[in-house]
Amino acid sequence: MISKEEIKHIADLSMLNLSEAEIEKYTENMKDIVEFANSINSLDTDGVTESAFALDSYNVFRKDEIKESFDRDLLLSNAPSSNGEAYSLPSMTV
Amino acid sequence: MEYEVVIGLEVHAELSTKTKIYCGCSTEFGGAPNTHCCPVCTGMPGALPVLNEKVVEYAVKAGLATGCTIARESKQDRKNYFYPDTPRAYQISQFDLPLCEHGKIDINTDGLEKTIGITRIHIEDDAGKLAHDNYTGGTLVDLNRAGVPLIEIVSEPDMRSAAEAVAYVEKLKGILEYIGVSDCKMQEGSLRADVNLSLRPVGSEKFGTRTETKNLNSFRAIARSIEFEIARQKEVLESGGTVYQETRRWDDEKGEGYAMRTKEEAHDYRYFPEPDLMPIRLSEEYIHHIEEHLPELPESRKARYMNELGLPEYDAGILTSSKHLSDFFEAATAACGNAKAVSNWIMVDIIRVARELGVEYDALPFTPVQLAGLIKLIDNGTISSKIAKEVFEEMVNTSKDPEKIVEEKGLVQISDESAIKEVVDRIVAANPQSVADYKAGKDRALGFLVGQCMKEMKGKGNPQILNKLILEHLQ
Ligand SMILES: [Zn+2]
Numbered sequence: 001m002i003s004k005e006e007i008k009h010i011a012d013l014s015m016l017n018l019s020e021a022e023i024e025k026y027t028e029n030m031k032d033i034v035e036f037a038n039s040i041n042s043l044d045t046d047g048v049t050e051s052a053f054a055l056d057s058y059n060v061f062r063k064d065e066i067k068e069s070f071d072r073d074l075l076l077s078n079a080p081s082s083n084g085e086a087y088s089l090p091s092m093t094v
Numbered sequence: 095m096e097y098e099v100v101i102g103l104e105v106h107a108e109l110s111t112k113t114k115i116y117c118g119c120s121t122e123f124g125g126a127p128n129t130h131c132c133p134v135c136t137g138m139p140g141a142l143p144v145l146n147e148k149v150v151e152y153a154v155k156a157g158l159a160t161g162c163t164i165a166r167e168s169k170q171d172r173k174n175y176f177y178p179d180t181p182r183a184y185q186i187s188q189f190d191l192p193l194c195e196h197g198k199i200d201i202n203t204d205g206l207e208k209t210i211g212i213t214r215i216h217i218e219d220d221a222g223k224l225a226h227d228n229y230t231g232g233t234l235v236d237l238n239r240a241g242v243p244l245i246e247i248v249s250e251p252d253m254r255s256a257a258e259a260v261a262y263v264e265k266l267k268g269i270l271e272y273i274g275v276s277d278c279k280m281q282e283g284s285l286r287a288d289v290n291l292s293l294r295p296v297g298s299e300k301f302g303t304r305t306e307t308k309n310l311n312s313f314r315a316i317a318r319s320i321e322f323e324i325a326r327q328k329e330v331l332e333s334g335g336t337v338y339q340e341t342r343r344w345d346d347e348k349g350e351g352y353a354m355r356t357k358e359e360a361h362d363y364r365y366f367p368e369p370d371l372m373p374i375r376l377s378e379e380y381i382h383h384i385e386e387h388l389p390e391l392p393e394s395r396k397a398r399y400m401n402e403l404g405l406p407e408y409d410a411g412i413l414t415s416s417k418h419l420s421d422f423f424e425a426a427t428a429a430c431g432n433a434k435a436v437s438n439w440i441m442v443d444i445i446r447v448a449r450e451l452g453v454e455y456d457a458l459p460f461t462p463v464q465l466a467g468l469i470k471l472i473d474n475g476t477i478s479s480k481i482a483k484e485v486f487e488e489m490v491n492t493s494k495d496p497e498k499i500v501e502e503k504g505l506v507q508i509s510d511e512s513a514i515k516e517v518v519d520r521i522v523a524a525n526p527q528s529v530a531d532y533k534a535g536k537d538r539a540l541g542f543l544v545g546q547c548m549k550e551m552k553g554k555g556n557p558q559i560l561n562k563l564i565l566e567h568l569q
Binding site: 013014059060062067072076083086092 | 112118119130132136148169227231232233234362367371372375
C-alpha cells in the first residue's frame with residue numbers, strides 16, 4: 001500500500017512542492033496504479049526465465065562515428081531561460 | 095587506541111571514444127558550451143539512446159587488463175536523481191549485471207607487493223557541467239560532457255593508507271593508458287576518484303562507519319584528502335563521538351574536507367532496468383578476440399626492460415609507470431641504441447623537466463629522436479656529458495635539434511691533442527704549488543688542475559684526453 005509519507009518522499013526526490021490536497025489526491029492515484037500493476041502477481045510464472053525485457057532483442061549497437069550535433073539555438077529554445085550559450089538556472093551550489 | 099584505516103576507491107575514467115555513449119555527438123574536450131549536444135544527450139522526451147559499440151569493447155578491454163571475469167549477459171539500468179547536470183533526471187548506469195567483475199591489480203609501495211581486489215567495472219554516462227553565472231548570480235549548464243562514456247572501477251576495501259590508494263590509482267591509470275581506453279587526463283577530469291574511508295580498532299574484524307569523499311582529480315588531492323579524513327575520524331572517535339555515513343567534498347585550495355548538506359545527498363536512486371536499451375550479450379569469440387589483441391601491459395614491459403635491456407627494477411618501474419613515458423623511452427632507444435643512457439636522461443632530467451613545465455610526457459618540448467641525437471653526440475665524442483646538459487636545457491627552451499644547438503653555440507668538444515696539450519702546459523706552468531702538492535701525494539691537486547684546464551677550454555675539452563695529458567705532463 002502507498003502511504004502519504006511515500007508520496008512526500010517521492011515528491012521531495014523530484015523537488016516538487018505539493019500541497020496537502022495534492023498529496024491526498026496523488027496518494028489515491030498512486031494506490032490505483034500500484035493495485036493495477038499488482039494484478040501481474042496473479043500470473044503463474046513457474047518455469048518462466050527471469051528477464052528485464054519483453055522483447056528477445058539484444059546487442060543493439062551503433063558505430064563510433066561522429067554525427068553533426070544539433071543547432072545550439074534550437075536546443076536552448078526549449079529551455080525557459082538561457083544566456084545564448086548555456087542553459088540558465090536559479091543559483092545552485094556549484 | 096590504535097586504529098586501522100580501511101579504504102576502497104571508485105575510479106571514474108572517461109573513455110576515449112570519438113562519440114558519446116548513446117548518440118553521435120563528439121566527445122572532444124573544450125568545445126564552446128552546448129555545441130556537442132543533441133536531443134539524446136540533452137534528455138529530450140522521446141529521444142532514443144543507442145549504445146556505442148566501442149564503449150562495450152573498451153570496458154571489456156579494461157576488465158581483461160585487470161583480471162576481471164567478463165559477463166556473458168549484461169544490462170543497463172536507470173539511476174534516478176534530480177539535478178540539473180543530468181537533464182533526463184536519471185543517469186544510465188549498470189546496477190546488478192555489470193560488464194566486468196572480480197578483478198585485481200598488484201601494487202607496490204615501499205618495495206612491498208600487495209594485491210587490491212576489483213569488485214566490478216561498469217559503463218555509464220557522464221553528467222554535464224554547472225558553472226556560476228557572474229552576471230546574474232545564477233547557474234549555467236553546459237551539456238557537452240553529458241553523455242560522454244565512463245567506466246566506473248570499484249575496488250574492494252583493500253587499501254590501508256594514502257600511499258596505497260595513490261599507488262593503486264597510479265597503477266590503474268597506467269593500465270588504462272596502455273590499453274588506450276582513456277587518456278586519463280586528471281586535470282581535465284577524465285580520471286577522478288571517490289574515496290570510501292573508515293577506521294576500526296587494530297585487530298577488529300568489523301568495519302567502522304565509512305564516509306565517501308567525492309571527485310578527487312589529482313594524486314595530491316587523493317593523498318591529502320585521505321590524510322585529512324583519517325585525522326578527522328580519529329579525532330571524532332577519540333573524543334567519544336560517532337562517525338556518520340556521509341558524502342563529503344574536498345576543497346583542495348583550503349586543504350579541507352567538508353560534509354555535503356544532507357539535503358544534497360538525500361539519494362534514493364530507485365534503479366530499474368533501462369527499457370530503451372536492450373541487453374548486452376557477449377560471445378566467447380568476442381571476448382577471446384579482445385583478449386588476444388590487448389597491447390603489452392606495464393608489467394610485461396617492465397620485465398622486458400629488466401631482462402632484455404638490463405635496467406634496474408626501480409628504473410624499469412618508473413619508466414613503465416606512464417605509457418607516454420615508456421613510449422618516449424622506447425622511441426629514443428630505438429633511435430640511438432643506448433637504452434641505459436636514455437633511461438638515465440629520463441630518470442634525472444626529463445622527469446624533472448616535465449614536472450617543472452607541468453606537462454604530460456607526450457607534450458615535452460623535444461622529441462625522443464632529438465634526445466637520441468643528443469646521446470649520439472656524447473657517444474661519438476662530439477660533446478662532453480657536461481656540455482650535453484647545457485645543450486639539453488637549450489632543447490627544453492627552444493625545441494631545437496641538439497646538432498644545431500652545438501653548431502650554433504660552437505660547443506663541439508675539443509679532442510685535438512695538440513690543442514689540449516697547449517692548455518695543459520700553460521695551466522701546469524702557472525700553478526707550481528698544485529704540481530708540488532700532487533707530487534707530495536695530494537690527489538685533490540690533480541682535480542684542481544683538470545678543473546682549471548676545463549675552465550680555460552670553456553668545458554669543451556675531451557675529459558679522457560685531458561686527464562691523460564695532465565698525468566703525462568706531471569710524470
Ligand atoms: Zn548528443
